[in-house]
Amino acid sequence: xxxxxxxxxxxxxxxxxxxxxxxxxxxxxxxxxxxxxxxxxxxxxxxxxxxxxxxxxxxxxxxxxxxxxxx
Numbered sequence: 001x002x003x004x005x006x007x008x009x010x011x012x013x014x015x016x017x018x019x020x021x022x023x024x025x026x027x028x029x030x031x032x033x034x035x036x037x038x039x040x041x042x043x044x045x046x047x048x049x050x051x052x053x054x055x056x057x058x059x060x061x062x063x064x065x066x067x068x069x070x071x
Contacts, residue, residue, distance in 0.1 A: 002008060004021035011019050031049050045051075 002021065008019060008021055011021075011024055029048060031046075032052050033045075033049050034052055
């Protein structure tokens, strides 16, 4: 059983024919990559790669005032 079975069934229903996840991904023209440049090793990227953030892309609480004034 494929880990992507639900997605394959949905895609098959929408497209009207049986498809696999590998088939869907092999025809992608844009790849979305989640990474943070600070923590990752530098590497070249192809023009079809879009970087969307990394581990710090979630909204966090602001720092406490005591921490901000201690420096």
